[in-house]
Amino acid sequence: MLNLGFVVVEVAFGLFAHSMALLADAGHNLGDVLGLLIAGGASLLARRKPSQRRTYGFRRATILAALANGLLLVVATGAIVWESIGRLRNPGPVEGGLVAIVAAAGVLVNGASALFLMKGKKHDVNVHAAFIHLAADAAVSAGVVVTGILLSLTGYNLLDPVVSLVLSFIILASTWSLLRRSLDLALDAVPEQIDPGQVRGYLGGLPGVREVHDLHIWAMSSTETALTAHLVTADGSPSSPGFLRDVCHELHQRFHIEHATLQVEPHETGAPCPLPCRLASDEAV
Numbered sequence: 698m699l700n701l702g703f704v705v706v707e708v709a710f711g712l713f714a715h716s717m718a719l720l721a722d723a724g725h726n727l728g729d730v731l732g733l734l735i736a737g738g739a740s741l742l743a744r745r746k747p748s749q750r751r752t753y754g755f756r757r758a759t760i761l762a763a764l765a766n767g768l769l770l771v772v773a774t775g776a777i778v779w780e781s782i783g784r785l786r787n788p789g790p791v792e793g794g795l796v797a798i799v800a801a802a803g804v805l806v807n808g809a810s811a812l813f814l815m816k817g818k819k820h821d822v823n824v825h826a827a828f829i830h831l832a833a834d835a836a837v838s839a840g841v842v843v844t845g846i847l848l849s850l851t852g853y854n855l856l857d858p859v860v861s862l863v864l865s866f867i868i869l870a871s872t873w874s875l876l877r878r879s880l881d882l883a884l885d886a887v888p889e890q891i892d893p894g895q896v897r898g899y900l901g902g903l904p905g906v907r908e909v910h911d912l913h914i915w916a917m918s919s920t921e922t923a924l925t926a927h928l929v930t931a932d933g934s935p936s937s938p939g940f941l942r943d944v945c946h947e948l949h950q951r952f953h954i955e956h957a958t959l960q961v962e963p964h965e966t967g968a969p970c971p972l973p974c975r976l977a978s979d980e981a982v
Contacts, residue, residue, distance in 0.1 A: 701730045703806040710799045712772060712790035717781050719799055721861035722834075722841050724773045726803070731769055735762040743918055756918035763879035763919060770872040772849075778865045784858035793848025800845060803838030807831050837864055885915040890920055891952050896924070899951065903944065904937070905930045907964055915953070923956040924948060931964050 704726045711719030739762035742755035773839060811831040843861040847853070878889065887893045893914055900909045908929035917923045948954040975981055 699806055700733070700810055703803060704730060707799055707803065710795060712797075713859075714795045714799075716792070716796045716834070716845075717777070717784050717808070717858045717861040717961075719796055719841065720857070720929045721864045722800065722803060723778045724777050726807075726834060727773065731766070735765055738762070749904055753917060756921060760879060760882045760916060761920040763875065767872050767876035767879055770868060771876070772827055774865045774868050774872065777861060781858040781861040781865065784861075785855065787853040788858065792814055793850075793852075796848065797842045797845025800838045800841035804835050806825070807835035807838060811835065819961065837867070838866070879972055882916045885913075887914045888916050890923065891954070896948070896954075899947070900926055900928060900944070903928070903940075905935075907931065911960075917956060921956065922952075922954045923958075924954045925958045925960075927960045927962055929962050929964055937962055 704723050707719055707723035707726065709721055711717075736759070739755075739758040742758040745755050747754040750880050808831075811828050814828040814831065841860065841864075844856055850857055882888065891914060893912070896914060897909055897912055900906065900912070908926050910929070912924070912926040914922065914924045937943075941961075944959060945957045948957045
């Protein structure tokens, strides 16, 4: 609500002062508000219990929310870039002092919002990301403050659309990273913070394990990771009592993988698992 109120104020003063820099910052802040609303709704959905039809529940809603947020930011930023190019061709008068004052309020609002998330960022990667985003917004608003001061001192009105274009490209650069990560998660790619080679090495080095195949690691949500794998042992049985429990515990401790499903297979059987050959063929292609 704090950020939404500031967006309304920033748009009103941006139109009054004829400042594309203020409107660009307002567009970015609006993207943050929509992102927080979408993420909050997705978090509520993710808490719903699984059903017979949706055995994972709605956990993946958090990933789809991240993807939607990225697309929203791209559309909003594209509109700002289009308008800024028009202002470069036909620059108009800009109230530099008013721009600086409103942008200074943005530094305070984004800084205060970031402080609200200070405590939770230590325990939740999503809250940490939101904290970094809001802190970056405060820095962007500080840049608009400098622009307003320079406009007041120099009267060079082209500074306003130039700064808005610079801010837009900064936003697009950060949005591209968000889009890439959320699309990877939507396509069941291994989360960036996990090295699949290290996971395979750990599983392959377990006592009695001769081979690891059909290893899959994917995000169930933006905060939960799952794994499935086939472990080939000499006789198809765990090497010790509590083997599977201990391995799942280590996967959680080392790699933050919360949901692990392991299938133990014998090394030599009359009907070997067909997955290694199929997967090897797919990788060769």
